[in-house]
Amino acid sequence: xTLLHRFLLAVSVVAxxxxxxxxADFVLASRSIAPAPIVVPKDAPPRTKQAAEELxxxxxxxxxxxxxxxxxxxxxxxxxxxxxxxxxxxxSAFPQVDFxxxxxxxxxxxxxxxxVVIAGRDRWIPGGRTxxxxxxxxxxxxxxxxxxxxxxxxLQGQLGVRWFWPGELGEDVVKSEEIKIAPMExxxxxxxxxxxxxxxxSNQSDVGYGRSQDWxxxxxxxxxxxxxxxGHGFGDWWERYHETHPEIFALQPDGTRSGFPxxxxxxxxxxxxxxxxxxxxxxxxxxxxxxxxxxxxxxPNDGWxxxxxxxxxxxxxxxxxxxxxxxxxxxQNAQRPALSDRDVTFANTLAGLxxxxxxxxxxxxxxxxxxxxRPAPIAAxxxxxxxxxxxxxxxxxxxxxxxxxxxxxxxxQQWDAxxxxxxxxxxxxNTGSPAGWQQGLPDLSTQQxxxxxxxxxxxxxxxxxxxxxxxxxxxxxxxxYVMGQLVWNPSLDTAAVLEDYxxxxxxxxxxxVRAYYEGIEKARMAFTAENLEAGVFDFPKLYTPELLRxxxxxxxxxxxxxxxxxxxxxxxxxxxxxxxxxxxxxxxxIRLMDGYWKKKDPAVAAxxxxxxxxxxxxxxxxxxxxxxxxxxxxTPRMVGLHPEYPDRAKKKKTAKKAVDDLDAN
Numbered sequence: 291x292t293l294l295h296r297f298l299l300a301v302s303v304v305a306x307x308x309x310x311x312x313x314a315d316f317v318l319a320s321r322s323i324a325p326a327p328i329v330v331p332k333d334a335p336p337r338t339k340q341a342a343e344e345l346x347x348x349x350x351x352x353x354x355x356x357x358x359x360x361x362x363x364x365x366x367x368x369x370x371x372x373x374x375x376x377x378x379x380x381x382s383a384f385p386q387v388d389f390x391x392x393x394x395x396x397x398x399x400x401x402x403x404x405x406v407v408i409a410g411r412d413r414w415i416p417g418g419r420t421x422x423x424x425x426x427x428x429x430x431x432x433x434x435x436x437x438x439x440x441x442x443x444x445l446q447g448q449l450g451v452r453w454f455w456p457g458e459l460g461e462d463v464v465k466s467e468e469i470k471i472a473p474m475e476x477x478x479x480x481x482x483x484x485x486x487x488x489x490x491x492s493n494q495s496d497v498g499y500g501r502s503q504d505w506x507x508x509x510x511x512x513x514x515x516x517x518x519x520x521g522h523g524f525g526d527w528w529e530r531y532h533e534t535h536p537e538i539f540a541l542q543p544d545g546t547r548s549g550f551p552x553x554x555x556x557x558x559x560x561x562x563x564x565x566x567x568x569x570x571x572x573x574x575x576x577x578x579x580x581x582x583x584x585x586x587x588x589x590p591n592d593g594w595x596x597x598x599x600x601x602x603x604x605x606x607x608x609x610x611x612x613x614x615x616x617x618x619x620x621x622q623n624a625q626r627p628a629l630s631d632r633d634v635t636f637a638n639t640l641a642g643l644x645x646x647x648x649x650x651x652x653x654x655x656x657x658x659x660x661x662x663x664r665p666a667p668i669a670a671x672x673x674x675x676x677x678x679x680x681x682x683x684x685x686x687x688x689x690x691x692x693x694x695x696x697x698x699x700x701x702x703q704q705w706d707a708x709x710x711x712x713x714x715x716x717x718x719x720n721t722g723s724p725a726g727w728q729q730g731l732p733d734l735s736t737q738q739x740x741x742x743x744x745x746x747x748x749x750x751x752x753x754x755x756x757x758x759x760x761x762x763x764x765x766x767x768x769x770x771y772v773m774g775q776l777v778w779n780p781s782l783d784t785a786a787v788l789e790d791y792x793x794x795x796x797x798x799x800x801x802x803v804r805a806y807y808e809g810i811e812k813a814r815m816a817f818t819a820e821n822l823e824a825g826v827f828d829f830p831k832l833y834t835p836e837l838l839r840x841x842x843x844x845x846x847x848x849x850x851x852x853x854x855x856x857x858x859x860x861x862x863x864x865x866x867x868x869x870x871x872x873x874x875x876x877x878x879x880i881r882l883m884d885g886y887w888k889k890k891d892p893a894v895a896a897x898x899x900x901x902x903x904x905x906x907x908x909x910x911x912x913x914x915x916x917x918x919x920x921x922x923x924x925t926p927r928m929v930g931l932h933p934e935y936p937d938r939a940k941k942k943k944t945a946k947k948a949v950d951d952l953d954a955n
Contacts, residue, residue: 314403318357318372319349320468325357326370331377332362335414335432337513341441342374345408348451351463369404375437376409383407393479394515397440399448400475408444410436413515419580421495424503431494433582435513442508447476454771454795455763456505456914459861462794478779484516484716484753485777489770491758493517499919502761509774516585518656518679518716520755523569523587528553531568538565540599543619550620555593560636561603566643573644573653585677587656588640590633594661595694598629607632609668614696617662625696629663634670634678641673658718659708664692665699666707672714677752679716680705685742685756686735687724690822709749716753717746724818726829728927730916731873732765734811735818740772740784747780764869764915768792768807797859802848803866806841813837826930827884833877841870868912875901875908879931886933895933902932 319325330342342359350356357372363379364371373380376389383405389398391411400407413434420428432438445451448471452462486493488511491500506512528549531538539547540557549556558565573586590598596618599605612627637657644653653675657663660681672678682705683690691700701719708715727733746754754777763770768791775787792800817824817832824831845867852859879901886894902923909918919925923932930936 315470315472316370316401316403316406318406318469318471319353319355320470325349325353325355326372327358327360327368328372328374329360329364329368331375334361334375335412335435335437336429337432337435337438338375338412341438345372345374345441345445348445348449348463349469352449352466353469371405373405373407373409374441375412376407380405380407387475391436394483395434395436395439396477396479397436397443398475398477399440399444401471402473406471408437408440410438410440412437413582415582418582423494424500429494431580431582432513433584434515438513439510442510443478445508452790452794453505453508454791455767456502459858459865460505460763480510480778481747481780482751482754482777483514484518484755485511485514486517487520487718487753487755488773488777489759489761490520490755491761499917500761501914501917506774510778511774514753516753518585518718518753518755519587520718520757521587521589522591522658523589524556524558524591525554527558528556535564535568538562538568540597541601542597543600543622543624548620550597551593555591555596557590557597557599559599559601559604560632561601561607566640569640570643570647584652585654585656586644588637589656589658589660589679598662604632607635609670611668613665613699615662615694616696628665629661630659630665630667631670633657633659633663634667634672634676637676638670638673641675645675654714656716659704661694664694664701664704666704666711672712674714676712677714677716678708678712679718679755680708681718681720683720683722685719685721686733686739687722687818687822688738688742689819705746713750715749715751716755717751718755718757720757721759722823723927724822724824725814725832726826728760728920729826729876730760730762730765730921731829731833731876732807732810732814732869734766734769734807734814736769736772736788736811737784738815739769740776743773743776744780760920761914761917762869764866764912765873767866795862796848797852798855799848799852799859799863802844802851803863806844806848806866806870809844810837810841826880830877830881833873838870838874838877845870865912865915868908868915872905872908872916875905876931883931883933887930890933898931898933
């Protein structure tokens with residue numbers, strides 16, 4: 291039994307006060323006994339049926355025999371069965387078990403010597419909103435998927451299945467002649483109920499860059515009950531209303547309602563009752579598309595410093611003691627109080643109207659705390675049905691200062707201040723690219739990120755949306771894995787998760803692969819402590835020839851250790867090697883292009899192009915080691931690293947705009 295498995299089991303036993311019995315184990319499958327059938331309710335939600343098939347697939351891979359998947363209540367009670375989802379028949383097998391699910395997404399796994407029930411709280415509206423996954427398969431959107439998440443918990447916690455990264459190579463299923471579990475009862479409900487935004491490119495629908503949908507499903511991130519948007523609430527309002535309702539837009543100091551700075555980032559006159567009326571109309575439209583939606587965005591548009599309303603009524607919502615911040619309008623700047631009190635008052639107004647129109651529905655208003663509303667409010671306090679999404683950018687970089695703060699507040703200080711005024715908090719950090727996060731480099735802050743996740747969970751954080759995780763598994767794999775595990779269960783021990791990850795994924799090469807990743811992480815943390823907002827052309831200061839050489843030495847040792855072992859360990863080490871090879875090629879291009887833009891040399895350009903061809907080969911031969919889409923040389927993240935794309939001077943301008951856009955989001 292692994293350290294992680296023992297920890298999970300200990301949590302369930304201690305939390306519930308369950309004693310260990312001496313009754314016989316339940317044999318799910320063995321060479322001498324046919325596998326127990328999997329029984330699913332006839333009207334089970336689609337994600338429950340999908341999870342049951344996944345359970346059958348894994349059991350077949352473990353034992354060589356695939357269990358039958360039966361739908362509906364059997365005419366006679368089976369002698370042995372795996373029940374996926376609650377149905378009344380299971381009550382006779384577990385008369386003392388409470389099958390009421392009182393918490394959102396609550397799961398229950400209970401077993402005796404003949405049966406196991408894997409169930410959870412499910413909530414869905416058949417015929418409601420649908421999505422298509424990457425394979426173009428259509429799913430009804432469930433608003434709670436407790437049973438499906440219970441199955442993936444059972445596969446990991448009881449059957450020891452692991453998904454280190456997406457794809458067959460990242461899956462670890464241990465073959466066994468006999469699969470059995472001891473009598474047990476495990477009940478759990480996640481405290482972070484908004485998880486799909488952590489790897490938001492791989493949520494339920496195909497959204498472009500994402501390639502990890504199966505992995506986020508297995509890690510219980512995809513199927514959450516509180517999906518949150520990461521953006522703004524009024525991006526199309528200028529187009530919709532500037533002709534019919536020009537009065538709803540922000541009054542500028544010059545007396546106009548011009549839509550400054552542009553249609554996408556235009557601000558509203560939030561004290562205008564017509565804005566409230568139109569927002570309620572928007573809620574009605576959203577509910578028509580998705581009757582199960584419960585969270586509605588009221589966050590000001592992007593461009594956090596520009597174009598805010600200066601009318602008497604909106605200004606009266608500001609608190610005079612709010613932190614002084616610098617605001618921009620057309621051809622003028624001025625210092626005014628932070629917008630936190632104003633935005634909270636606006637959200638509270640909408641929340642009250644929302645409850646009046648839809649009493650008892652539990653609908654909530656989401657308000658971003660970003661830009662000039664990052665400081666906590668002085669007097670206003672969010673209503674119970676207002677959720678604050680804090681754009682506090684301290685993921686992996688605790689000391690980073692909010693560049694809009696005149697006091698020099700860090701993002702972490704701002705988050706901590708909000709925890710003192712509301713319990714309805716979401717964390718919505720932008721990552722930036724401290725050490726190559728956006729370029730696919732090993733920008734590892736695993737220990738710091740684990741600490742950050744535990745801290746926000748302890749503060750009562752309901753949901754997390756990260757902008758963005760680019761899914762570079764060969765360079766960032768251990769950190770991604772820890773993120774997935776801790777977002778589902780923040781109480782897990784980080785050391786136990788990592789010990790299990792390295793040992794199970796790499797076998798005899800574990801210590802060397804671990805030394806490789808931890809060596810880079812140690813150097814990265816030292817670098818970012820001194821360079822909190824480094825640019826691409828600063829990265830050679832971190833990824834020095836010495837660091838790359840030491841890293842290669844660790845992987846060479848890992849290859850040697852894996853030689854006499856299973857081929858899968860050798861292939862996984864090669865997968866990690868692909869990440870280091872990619873890193874070395876990109877660093878070579880950074881160094882070459884740094885000089886190229888000062889003096890264009892055809893020989894340098896030829897070498898860079900040769901490196902890019904090698905990058906393409908490495909990516910193609912080792913999916914999903916590096917996610918190709920985000921690191922194409924044409925993308926803003928890689929500008930200046932290819933001789934046919936913008937030079938370094940333009941890159942500086944582009945990079946500044948990219949930082950502005952990321953920070954504004």
